[in-house]
Amino acid sequence: MPQTPAADAQASTEASFPAAVRDAAVAALIALGLSAPMMGLVPVQSPQGLVLEQRWAPVAIAVAVVFAGRLLLNLTLWRPGRVKRVGYVPPKLEAKLAGLARFLGPLAIAGAVAMPLLPFTERYAIDLGILVLTYVMLGWGLNIVVGLAGLLDLGYVAFYAVGAYSYALLAQYFGLSFWICLPLAGILAAFWGVILGFPVLRLRGDYLAIVTLAFGEIIRIVLLNWYWVTGGPNGISGIPRPSFFGIDFDRGPDGFAATFGLDYSPLHRILFLYYLILALALLTNFVTIRLRRLPIGRAWEALREDEIACRSLGINTVTTKLTAFAIGASFAGFAGSFFATRQGFISPESFVFMESAMILAIVVLGGMGSQFGVAIAAVVMIGGFELFREFSDYRMITFGLVMVLVMIWRPRGLVSSRSPSVFLKEKKAISGSLVQEGHG
Amino acid sequence: MTEPMLTIRGVTAYYGAIAALKGVDIDVAKGEIVTLIGANGAGKSTLMMTIFGSPQARDGSIVYDGRDITRMPTHEIARLRIAQSPEGRRIFPRMTVLENLQMGAAVTQFAHFDEDLRRMFDLFPRLKERVSQRGGTLSGGEQQMLAIARALMSRPQFLLLDEPSLGLAPLIAKQIFAAIGELNRTEGLTVFLVEQNAYHALKLAHRGYVMVNGSITLSGAGRELLEREEVRAAYLEGGRH
Secondary structure, eight states: OOOOOOHHHHHHHHHHHHHHHHHHHHHHHHHHHIIIIIIEEEEETTTEEEEEOOHHHHHHHHHHHHHHHHHHHHHTTTTTTTOOOOOOHHHHHHHHHHHHHHHHHHHHHHHHHHHGGSOOOOOHHHHHHHHHHHEEEHHHHHHHIIIIOOOOOOOOOHHHHHHHHHHHHHHHHHOOOOHHHHHHHHHHHHHHHHHHHHHTTOOOHHHHHHHHHHHHHHHHHHHHOOHHHHHOOOOEEOOOOBBBBBOOSSTTTTSSSHTTOOOTTTTHHHHHHHHHHHHHHHHHHHHHHHHSSSHHHHHHHHHHHHOOOOOOTTHHHHHHEEEEEHHHHHHHHHHHHHHHHHHEEEEOOOGHOOOHHHHHHHHHHHOOOHHHHHHHHHHHHHHHHGGGGGGGGHHHHHHHHHHHHHHHHHHSSSOBOOOOOOOOOSOBBGGGGOOOTTTO | OOEEEEEEEEEEEEEEEEEEEEEEEEEEEETOEEEEOOOOSHHHHHHHHHHHTSOOEEEEEEEEEEETTTTTHHHHHHSSSSEEEEETTTOOSBBBBHHHHHGGGGGGGGTOOOOOHHHHHHHHHHHHHHTTSSSSOOOOOHHHHHHHHHHHHHHHHHEEEOOOOTTHHHHHHHHHHHHHHHHHHOOOOOOEESSHHHHHHHOOOOOOEEEEEEEEEEEEEHHHHHHOHIIIIIIIOOOOO
């Protein structure tokens, strides 16, 4: 008997209801198995010593939630025969968004410049802005290594640490000022970038990730244990604050306020720090955009796509990789010395793996290689983390959930279109959804 | 005999303990099209890669245009006006056609980029239509054209082609062979062609070599080889492609 497609679908939905219940029941059973020992039995201190207290209510709730949730998903999102539309943005809309992005960039910069001067802006907002911009800068720096050159670096925070400790130690032992240390920190971080780069030249993908992860840990552990130089876990305190090109931000007669005939306000230094990190971040962005159009930038991108093809086109992959590591690291070095001067105190605790993961998450969520996407991701992630400060217990859960959702709906990151670095006539962004996942 | 372009003598190459090339001798003279045919796993592509220094030959010598390139790193070989369109095309999928071509010209420092770009578009008009499209979104034949055009952007005097007809419709394969023949006639480009499509390759080539299990078993003029019974039996029976 011929059946219409609608009737067919109807039949399959009806047939799938018992299957959906069965599937949900299995899930609930697994939930029971997992939650019974973990949630149902709680060791409690009592006069007789440790006793196991049984709490079955939370277990029942967990099992019920899993059963209901799984059943709901089975009947809606996971319904058999449901037509899937994953992350599809119509090309017209994509082109419009790309056009919008061209104005959005300058607009965002103008907004960032004006933000601290607005009458209703509080000091807290400026502090948060400094934090966000630091991560924007780190994201842009890592974007060179991961997004452009395609070298998965899980130890990026090591260069941040090198930058921070460079400034702190040079200031402490040699009394050098921030403005001399800033380029030095960048150079030292770049140097460490090359040191890391050499042993990992032959590695790619997972292997590279593991080695860079280990490198990040090595730097942190050295900082932790080399206590006669770095102070170990106590860190370094009393790091000099930045001066306005030699003029300190203090109440004295030579201070910033007195020199420029202003009333003294502690806000001056905060504002200065804000604009300093804004300038550093924009410098990172500017350099990245310029480099992308130079042969070295194109070589990075080509390296990400196909290393063997690169070599057979006469590109020296050794220097290409090392420059990517060095330039990416140097921006982390700048950001690190900024961090040191802002905090006035640093310790190895600030440079744990979680920081690397955070920066990498910003780059991946933003869309690898996309400058604007990385900036948005940094604002969302760091700003979001701050907003959730009240619910700090749930922060990591929310963070994980957001990651999963973004990877389902926008698997190439928030801004997935890559604008070509060279054009024949007109500019044309290419939709990320046109290229299959995992194919570049 | 005319001036030699490439002289390979007694080259062996290994993947770990497995010998992929067992003492190969090949000569390519300037202005010639030489083809190398053989079955799957005969070592054709390995020889191609060995000329380009990855994997490097364990014994023997490879002399190109009077220079010993046996121990040179790949990227330095690529700077000697020798270009390669590698097996599996290996274009850059996320970069546009134009960017791909630009990468090909990296060796020349972009000295005559615009001129060469026009030449490529004359040779492969399809690429001009697709110039701002991503490499990965091209069809197989277009990707092959792009791979060859990218190799030609470096103005090579010697071109290595690894299976340019692989996975292509017969008509497109024919176009590509025609383009190679034309470059050879008009510009005197020397071509070393690795092919499984023995019929087309031998028809196009001045001379040919047959490789079996990492050794050269036969050589001779292209059309002569086409007539040889053992070649016909091994590589041509079952229809001309």
